[in-house]
Amino acid sequence: MLDDVDQPVTNVYEEEVKRFRRENGTAGPVPVFGAWKSTLYRIRKTLLPPTPVSLSSIIIPDDMCYNNSKKEFLFCNSPTPHKVIAFASEQALKLLSNNPHWNGDGTFRTSPALFTQSYYFHVCDEFSMKPIIFSCCEDKSEESYRQLLQSLFTHATKNNIVLNPSTILIDFEQGMVNAINDVFPHALVKGCHFHFAQNIWKKIKKYNLVTLSKQENIRRQIANIIALPLIPPNEVNNCMEKIIDELCNYDTKFEKLTDYVIKNYIEDARFPVQMWNHFDTIGQRPRTNNHLEGYHRQLNARVRTNPDLWTWINEVKSSEESVMCRYEQEQAQKRTTRPRKGKYIQDDNKLMLAKKKYIEDQDFDTYQKTLRAVSHRYIHIIKDAKDSSDEE
Structure with a gap:
């Protein structure tokens, strides 16, 4: 199971211990996690590309440019300075296009190593709030935010998808305010x-x-x-x-x-x-980004603090797949998957x-x-x- 790189090593270990107990009637002979910890992490490391040592050395493998459905996912991989890596599926872009009210917020704790923060955009449709855009930014500068939004707009246009948000709810970060005004001048920026x-x-x-x-x-x-x-x-x-x-x-x-x-x-x-x-x-519609803070808490529970870039990308791919499952369930059953x-x-x-x-x-x-x-x-x-x- 270690080859399932979407799963934390601790989760893999626990599942294997349970499986051993079911098959053998006892978990007694299984070495405790501390005894295997170094070996397990060493094996996991061999299943991922070498960890980047600098932003300029990052080369994203081809398989990480696609989501778990093998569809195009990476839409921004800008150079330094103000490097941004960002992901969104075509289905996500359509959700952005169909829902004019967006929410954006950043988090530092689970941003990948070498990056200052991760930044996410969510949409609130008739059933629930959902993360749609997943990005990590070298810094919190206006230039980084403009790069993210301009790349998003360009990518959507390339796919014949029109992005014209009515409102974007964010915190009171002036750099993001300015970037939104530049890229989406008709959007009303609202403060949480x-x-x-x-x-x-x-x-x-x-x-x-x-x-x-x-x-x-x-x-x-x-x-x-x-x-x-x-x-x-x-x-x-x-x-x-x-x-x-x-x-x-x-x-x-x-x-x-x-x-x-x-x-x-x-x-x-x-x-x-x-x-x-x-x-x-x-x-x-929501007047706070508390839904997004809840999503960040879920990330904190699943991902260690400042993971390597490859772990973060795999988590993003898993998260995007879960979101699309939720969306399809809600549309088919006409009920929310996230009751308030x-x-x-x-x-x-x-x-x-x-x-x-x-x-x-x-x-x-x-x-x-x-x-x-x-x-x-x-x-x-x-x-x-x-x-x-x-x-x-």
Whole structure:
């Protein structure tokens, strides 16, 4: 089974031990993993091409340019600097073409050795979110992102597939924002609401405001800041003025925080309101990339930290095959393979109902109270989460 290079060596060992036990009635004679570890990894290494020692030395074998269905898969293998390797099947390109709302996010932990990060694009169709584009980038530069997107566009065009996304939801990474605007100028770049909340909380920690933020009146205003993406765009300035009055009148230490919010998200901001505000699309499509973070956690469980390039490519091939199986099942059976948790459905239903009621009676205070519940949940998640290099 070691020749199944898609499987981690530890998984292969466990399956072989189980098989031996079934056939012989006991697993007692099988050497423990530690005794065989070096031998098993040495055998596995002989089944893969030599591990690249530099980006410029990478030569991707022909069989790794195709997916497990023997269809063309590799669409980008750019030179250094800003090297990008990226994969997508023709079927994946068609899914991208048919679904105008994309989500993109990167991860560092499972990116292959020699590369700074892996970057994935997912589509959200009527049934579930699915990873479609798999890439690894030498760095997080605008040039790398532009190379990835331009290669994707060119590859799709070569296959007579039109890519014209309406929205692309990402974190607040300026390089990717600029690259999207260059390659897909008609796409509206949207900022992930959860990343917005993370950015606010990081500043609260940076400015030593965590203790002050535990007081009820302060907690309320912090929640109001995090809820800004869910209020009508024309209410943002007025709401922010009230937040500033409450916070800065209580303690001038909050001026750094409110200045940060204004500079980055409100007035002549790095990230304009239309990028991070989700009021118009509440209940229509995801406003966070939490689905993608879940996919990254699955990768972390299957792949060791910073695997060699060949292991990463084989994992990508396996992942793409699983995605297409899911897609075909969903289309045939008209049901999702990834049911959402009930609490998230309830949250969305509460938001949709609150938005509808606000539009009808224009009671902003009541609407804002509902939004604070979402904000407090985000704060709890962020505070409880371990620091991660995958966070922006």
